[in-house]
Amino acid sequence: MSKTPWNSIAEGVIPLAEGRLTFPEALVSPCASCQTAPCCTHLPLHTFKITNMIELDHALYLLNFDRIVLGLSASGEWSVYYAYPCRHLNRQDFTCTVHNSPAQPQICITYNPYHCWYKRVLTQSVSDDFLQIDRPRLEHLITRIVFDEFRNVVEVPDWNTMIEELANLPLQPALPPSEPTPTDAVTEDWQAMLLNLESSPAQTEEIYTYEALRDPCDGCQAHCCQTLVFPQALPRSITNLDFLKFCLGFPGVELGIADDVWSLVVKTTCRHLQNNRCSVYGRPERPLLCKYYDAWKCTYKINFGLPRPAGFLRVKFEQFNWLTDCFQFDQHGAIVQFPPTEVIRTYLEDQWRTVLTQPAA
Known part of the structure; x- marks a missing residue:
């Protein structure tokens, strides 16, 4: 081996x-x-x-x-x-x-x-x-x-x-290989929307009672237990974008883009996750961060559970060159044109749709 x-x-x-x-x-x-x-x-x-x-x-x-x-x-x-x-x-x-x-x-x-x-x-x-x-x-x-x-x-x-x-301390033996998942259902839904030429499909707003929302984790796919987010400074130069290209070279790493902050996103899984629920819920070993997390304010469910969340964009390795097309630089490599998130999304979707609809060679 x-x-x-x-x-x-x-x-x-x-x-x-x-x-x-x-x-x-x-x-x-x-x-x-x-x-x-x-x-x-x-x-x-x-x-x-x-x-x-x-x-x-x-x-x-x-x-x-x-x-x-x-x-x-x-x-x-x-x-x-x-x-x-x-x-x-x-x-x-x-x-x-x-x-x-x-x-x-x-x-x-x-x-x-x-x-x-x-x-x-x-x-x-x-x-x-x-x-x-x-x-x-x-x-x-x-x-x-x-x-x-x-x-x-x-x-x-x-x-x-x-x-x-x-x-x-004795060193722990090697763990069984843990492979990142190459794709996910949300990305597949986003792709399906593009193939159906739905850049912004109409959605019927569901109405809930107070009691129905008492536990926001009910029915959730536990995105908070399968995603780590590390905020980064907004890129200011071609060097910053090159570093992000390096990061996206690691399978399982994505770029999260919003107007006010960019983030490195790692798709991984907490060892306590079982059947989309925390197996140490209510026990002392559960992290305090999880114990006191306000699920009613959860952004994971929106940003990583919806194909096109408002104001947030997920960029993968395959889309990086399209991302750089959106920027312009001065002669020293400083960014002089920084488009908003929705402009970047529109350009990436147009490029992606073109690739998806090209006839097979």
Whole structure:
């Protein structure tokens, strides 16, 4: 079976190379000897701090989801990663299948492998300045954290102690492969609307009683348990758009667009989801974030449950080039024309409809 280093910390660990290199040997790209391509299997999504119980609960919540791992730096900054191979990665020899082609994102072309951060820290169980955190490691760290009455963190182990203790924890075996779903029913409904030439189909507004809406989760497809959303700054340059192209190269990652904020959207599944319901509902292990979530104000059900939600647009890898057609730049790559969401949607739908209705070759 092929090596799958994205499935666990343990499988990503490789022996440290020994020996010394001559100058000509050192000039050979470090990518040539990289055995796991961690830069192509770990997508950075978000950074945050843990200063109180709510922020710690959020970290636990994130680790409930498939293909999500955390990192902790010596500075105290936490990071979230999507652990899954880029669609352009050859999983047999861990090389890039679009290397030096127009399909390769500029961020990859210009990334300097001679001081690769990923290879230095993600191929070891622990490193001097960064710790990979899976659920067993976080559960251990929780036993060493102390709070005050207001649930602020007042005591944590020092960095060297954390390195020592996590290094001594047995690494978990590789998980069964968790594959992202290539499509979903909502996207298929959107496509069907385009094929029927319905850009904005009339919908009959249903009327409900107060009692009927008492539990908004009744009949819901649990989109909040199958979607993680990481807000991003609005793109201001061609470089920002190129980074989003890189992100969309990872299967299971989408771009969520609204007029005031763009987001990286990860389609994944909480381990507690069973039959579209939370299997730990009412139990202590349920995240506080879920326990106190106001389902009557849920945006997941709208944005990810409707084919054409007002003011929100989902963009996938296949639609990225159409997205960039909507923007114009100055000579330095700064965006000078930033269309509203509905203008982008109309253009993408026109392009998509053209592709869908083309005669088969």
